[in-house]
Amino acid sequence: MSDAEDRSDKRVFGKAIKRNEDIPLLTGSATYTDDVMLREMVHLAIRRSDHAHATIVDIDTSEAEAMDGVIAVYTGEDVVESGVPNTIPTAWMLPGLVTPQYRMLAVDKVRHEGDGIAAVVAETPEKARDALDAIEVTYEKLEHVTDPVDAVESDVPPVHDEAADNVAFDFELGEKDVVDEAFEAADHVVSVDLRQPRIIPNAMEPRAAVADWDRGTEELRIWMTSQNPHLHRMLLSAGTLGVPENKIQVIAPEVGGGFGSKIYHYPDEAVTAWCSMQLGRPVKWKASRMEAYVTDCHGRDHTTTAEIAVNDDGTVQGVRVETYAGLGAQLSQFATATPSYLYSTILSGEYAIPAIYCRVIGAFTNTTPVDAYRGAGRAEGIYVIERLMDVAARELDMDPAEFRRRNLIPADQFPYQTAAAVIYDSGEYERAMDTALEHIGYDDLRERQKALREEGRYLGIGVGNFVESAGLSPSGLAGDLGAQAGGWESSIVRFDSTGTVTVLVGTADQGQGHRTTFAQIAAEELGVDIDAVNVVEGDTDQIPQGMGTYGSRSASVGGGAIARGARDVREKAREIAAHQLEASVEDIGFDDGEFHVVGAPDRSMHIQAVAAQAYLGHNLPEEMDPGLESTNFYDPENFTFPFGTHVAVVEIDPETGAIDLERYVAVDDCGEIINPLIVEGQVHGGIAQGIGAALYEGAVYDDDGHLTTRRMDEYAVPHATYLPDFETENTVTPSPHNPIGVKGVGESATIAAAPTIVSAVVDALEPFGVTHLDMPITPERVWRAMGGGD
Amino acid sequence: MYANDFEYYRATSVAEAVELLVSNEGAEPMAGSHGLLPRMRTGEEAPPVLVDINGIDGLRSIEETEAGLSIGALTTHAEIARSELVQTHAPALAVAAQAVGDIQVRNGGSIGGNLAHGDPRADLPAAVLALGGSVSVTGPDGSSSIDATELFHGDFKTEVGDHEIVTAVEIPVAANTASTYVKYRNPLSGYPLIGVGTWVQTDDGGETIEAARVAATGNLVRSMRLEEVENALIGSAVDKSTIDAAVAEAAVDEELYRQDPQASAAYCNHLLAVRTAEALDTVLAIETN
């Protein structure tokens, strides 16, 4: 089917149409934050700590201030003296949480390499950067800690005085006694120690901001790389700057990737705005790539002991998990939610597990703050349960796929209350698993594996089942659990008087293709051409409210708000059509944009003609106001739970330990599919990131607390050439409670891929008695696991 | 990051380039800029003056000379990789050039720059060392030649003087020889974690190894010859046991490796042996010419 045919079809929901955003992005006409140029604009650079932990004895800025082109140099004390609230708040409270003040610039101590110390504003970015080196900082070095277990268990000076043992929170889910009993009663208990390394997000576009403070009106306009402009508006207002929320406009123009890292309110953007407020001039700040490595929130950083209780019949009886989660030096907004609720509540995976207990100790360390990264919490949790399923299958001498199948939650059990507090909405787990195993030819592969082993070749087959809790989140539930914000999304769906449609929505695209998928939803509901719909995101002055894009929420929650808004608009239009066609509303049918009197098809009116009438207002039903638009707040009744099965085939080079990824099959069920092309794109990118974590990535700190993986040639984001062709399929199990049946797909494949790859490599190494290897599974790790270096 | 400010000159002759280097304190020549600019942008280097040598005629060619091949310093990796002359007479260099970076890098980077840069990770040094090559340089005192074995000091330092321009790379060609290069990519950077260049010369019957050179590059402090491996080869029969004996010598002191976040010195030494074996298998199995 050609694109032309596709686009004129009114039934666009579910069609693989090409993305609306690609022409501006590919031709370079799109505007990113760094493209914003304002009159009189000056440039900010931030002096950062070279040390992991040190007392600031003195900051001498005099030389920098005297440099050519330097306009001002500010320190943390200057920010304090300005009287702004100066607090980056946490967005999720937990019982007993310690919340030290997280300031815009450090005042007393630096707590991680990259901590901001001073701000230089100069005429050019180069001059600002040059002046950084002229700032003399006298430090008194302190002992530091970068590992979350060491932070809590060994005797090190605290990162914050408020948390003497470096424990920010100690979180529990489930009843320990009950779970302990299940373990006592089970035939086998198997355990595994896991380390999930820190991941550096590496969005293509580094963070940036352009702030413009108007001294006359006392209004702040700020362009920034944001996944959630409204959240940033709120935090800039209530947290850091104290400017009334209605006097701040946050604009997120094109944003080049985020993967979570652009959700948060960082010090840097607040400092940019604050500098503009001091100077009354527009200020631009843009992170360098190396700055991004030490300041963008990292992901993961878990050290876990996990146990699984199983019976001889291959049924899982319980799961018990203890995790030390590194939070970094400060509490970023969702740093507390990610390793607690988002992690522990997914530990049931796709399986019927009667007893689950999880304890998480959140630890401050002298490192870059850690927060949600694609898959946040769910990725870590699914990794734990999938590793447990593998080690348990090995213990029982069962095929790992068969063992998993035996424990799947049956399709007739939904909605399913897990032992980890959440209710899964819908699922046909076995269907997706069968599809994946058939696609890859699982049984034949096992035969081939056996034959190759005879020849001294090591093939590995990894199976990964996953569930994701997506669509963050029902506000009431989130509030009960400690969220400091709601989980709804809002939209305005508006017919313009000439019949075009404008959709304003509070989500914020960073590459996902919202302008296409959201237009498909509205076009379908309203029966208009997709090209008649324009989707607007990323501007708090145009879009009244919103929560943003993260946690695989945009299609389900944002899309839900758009569908509901469009339906309201359609029903108002139906009333106008009924009035003008002189029929009763019940007798008005609607097909492909055309309202018609049932039984009299020639008496009809197109919805776009109705829109014109709505704005003319000459002939409307009595008491009806003119106009044709709807504002909708959609608060979902539950999370959605996408799921699926991924399978990977690897072969290990016994000489070097190199891993050849031969095949990768992904079967995803994300509910109804709005655009298969975009779903496939999300799956491809997600798999790549999961493979990255499994085989290549992982931040490393040296003994001095310096990040040694701080550049593109020291930290491996997987290259396209490292990846095989992905073979993708979908099953469709609609979410019963979502207005359009979608579940979301943004994080699924990242969640699935890491455990699938690890499972495959460990499977290949079975003849060597290997039951687990930590990520990243480098060739050296494999080589050593096979006895190399002994 | 932004590079520091610098002045830029474009030389049109070697003499002018030398003159510019002499008269500008701290000046550096610039060829393909694929080695220099990344380091300027990270702040590792900050030359106040760049002398662009790309406008100099006559530095971009591959010619047969009496002694072998003469390759102009500005010849790109891509040109070397697809040169039939290089493929025939110096296969190690063609393979190494093809293994460099990606297509943009191969189209931009030059052999002179690659060798003069002194990046211990670079591919070409192992091939040039194995082939017994040398570089011709011209400075204020005239022209001279630097043997590859003298060239690499490690840590981006080379024997090429501050005021000298590499004009060509000379590769000797002889009968009954074979050579190749084997690269094991570091997934972090794409540069070799270990790269091994080998060259052997046999007697007319192809039964005895008369001369051999083996060189390594990658995660080492500098690109270097592996003399123990060479000694195990020279004078030995072309057979499996010779390869085994040579491979047993393919290890260097662990201090000669740099830190890598994902590969220990012990593992690098293991890779060195595996790649040496692979390279020797190739050169000793193929017809010598």
Ligand SMILES: Cc1cc2nc3c(=O)[nH]c(=O)nc-3n(C[C@H](O)[C@H](O)[C@H](O)COP(=O)(O)OP(=O)(O)OC[C@H]3O[C@@H](n4cnc5c(N)ncnc54)[C@H](O)[C@@H]3O)c2cc1C
């Ligand atoms: C993304 C990327 C990947 C890469 N991957 C690889 C790889 O896998 N393997 C590999 O070997 N290399 C790799 N490189 C480096 C590439 O091969 C460089 O081009 C090469 O090392 C330097 O050559 P150049 O011509 O670019 O020199 P330049 O960058 O211009 O110069 C490098 C240095 O040599 C000096 N210099 C240059 N020419 C001369 C001359 N004629 N006389 C005297 N001094 C001179 C300069 O002053 C400078 O100090 C990569 C580079 C990039 C950007």
